[in-house]
Amino acid sequence: MRRVVSLFLPTWPTDRIRKHDRTAPPRDRPLVTAARDGPSRIVAAVCRAARAAGLEPGMTIAHAQALVPDLVVVDGRPEEDEAALVRLALWSLWCGPLVAADPPTGIWVDVAGSSHLFGGESALLKSLAARLRGGGCAVRLAVADTPGAAWAVARHAPRGSVPIVPPGGMTAALAGLPVEALRLTSDAAAGLRELGLERIAQVAAVPRGPLAGRLGNAVLRRLDQALGHAHEPIAWIAPPDAVVVRRAFAEPISAAETLERVTDDLVDALIPELARRGLGVRRLDLAFSRIDGGVRAICIGTAAATREPSHLSRLLKARLPAVDPGYGIEEAMLTAAEVEPLAAVQVEGMPGSTDPGSRPDLSVLVDRHAARMGAGRLYRAVPVESRVPERSVRRVAALAPDDASSWPEGLARPPLLVDPPEPVSAIAMMPDAPPAAFTWRGRRYRVVRADGPERVRGEWWRADGEMASLRDYYRVEVEGGGRYWLFRDGPMEAGPRWWLHGVFG
Known part of the structure; x- marks a missing residue:
């Protein structure tokens, strides 16, 4: 099943300027960017303070300065804005295996194969929003089965509403939203309003033939994409320096056994390149491109950096049942999304033998349980210096390093x-x-x-x-x-x- 997050960055151009320009005004002072429209200079983008002062994109700079005398005006650079948006999309790979920029103020992230690593979609959205806001970006976001539904809810749903559209719930989530939420041109949206159609539910209820004859097929195509009746392709992007292996197939594949063999083959091809670079995997993304243009991806994480092929294959194959091959898969791509330095280790003796003083490697056990239950449910208890019993222990990651602290010997405490x-x-x-x-x-x-x-x-x-x-x-x-x-x-x-x-x- 597809689950796509739409990130809406309403003040992205001004947020980018404030982040990279030390001479930019503080956030409580209105800031706009300017663009040329023939002989006139118009407002291209506004910050939150400028919008609160009554400024809107499209008005002339002269009008805006008349309304806000101390207005700060910066020449807009849409090319730089879009390049920075692509970089931000690549940064978002930490939360999903597939990302794409949605210019001028949006980003797509497919999280169907990765939300389990963060304790579910709600926790993932909260973490993503907190990181962006902490970096100075205003953001609204939503997740749904289709990119169109997520886009509509992120931009047009009432503030304070839950930004998670349940699987199959696109019709109910979109019913009360304005027709502009279908990503229509201004002329198409105006045409619908002239017909008395102001909400998406009204558009879905009218006969399709007369509507297409009046406004063309674009309206119906956007409606079908948002409701999941038609596939919407997205040009996913990947970091240029990522360790990636691909396999294209002469004939589409779909059998579970074939997918498992392809997974083993991809892992075996990835490991030598990781070894050459001295890297170990912390997260693997496996994406399958279907013949209908759709992409289905799964994601696994490891508790410690590893290059053990059998372990990585086992984790990936445990997630394969979540992949819907549709009418067939024509290409598979395996990406080492997160890596860490991992030096080679000299192993002496028979396999499984260890130094008596060494600690057992629990990362394989932790990874197997994390794949089944979610990494957020795995932890261990460590001591805390406190007289009060309930304060004398805290949870840490399952493989967090020891800090040499311990509870006092001889102090009887229940398990x-x-x-x-x-x-x-x-x-x-x-x-x-x-x-x-x-x-x-x-x-x-x-x-x-x-x-x-x-x-x-x-x-x-x-x-x-x-x-x-x-x-x-x-x-x-x-x-x-x-x-x-x-x-x-x-x-x-x-x-x-x-x-x-x-x-x-």
Whole structure:
């Protein structure tokens, strides 16, 4: 299935100028670019501050300066804007295997084969938008099955709406949008409005024959492309220095077994070039060009740089079921989208033997689980210097390097923390004594053995409210053998509450 992100950069020309020109005015001061229209100079692009001041592209520079006396005017350079847009599109390859510029203010990214690496489409869009805005670019974006639907939602959907069109949901997402969202010429949009057709749903409801006879086939073609009834080809681009291997086929292929053999062949052809450059793979993009002009791509990531062909082939073939070959595939392309230096290693002894002092290589195991569940679900726990148990651990990437920190030896802690702690009803016979029984999640437990208390005070340097924080922890064993970690949050005479904070194995 195809999933395309449309990036809309409404103030791209002025954002580019502010990013590269140190003499550019601050963002709260209106800035426009100018272009020639016969003998007149007109406004070509406006920044957000200029638009808020009432300036619009197309008005004369003289008119704009009359409205905003301190207006900053810079000669527009559309060629430089488009070249920078292409570079930004290539930068976007970190989030998808296929990218293309959509001049003058847009970018396409196909994320069907890569969204799983980021925890889903929502997380990917948030990360992409945050990076662009952090770099000084205004951006709106949306994802849909078709480029046309994503383009329309990114530019014309109400602000604050969810920019994710669910699979197959193009008709509902586009119904209430204006006809300009179909990427029509101004004359075609004006012609539709003259007919009383202002929304896409109205255009889709009228007979196609009379509409084509009145306005031509362009309107219907754009409508069909947006709704997924007609394919829209996009000229995807690739970085010039990427490590890429291709295979073209005399006859279209589609069988799953054939796709697997092609995948093995591409990986085997890629590895020698990576070795020659001293590189290892961190991400591979495999794109299949169909005979109908469509492109379907899959993407895999690795936890560590590698050139192991069997491992890379296995990861790619696990994603092949997501590829729809359509009526056949005529070309396959494998790209090392992310690489890192990887020096050759001398291996002694039989395969599988390791130095007794070396650490096991877990990257293959991590990659296999990441391909199934998503990289965002894999992590390991590392120590944090904190007195409060729930603050003494944090999550890091599965293969993050050790920082030599560790928990204190002899400090008994349960392998499973209940965070946040859950309240329990407990009975203690004496002050500072462990509970004789407690009720948790509707079930009563009788304590047969206990150890404690271990007193933990709040971290007063964090907040004033922790000055009086006090916990007394007990390790208890109940009838039947269960072992739990409970605490009360104050002395017995102060009327404490009891909490369950962990479960021992």
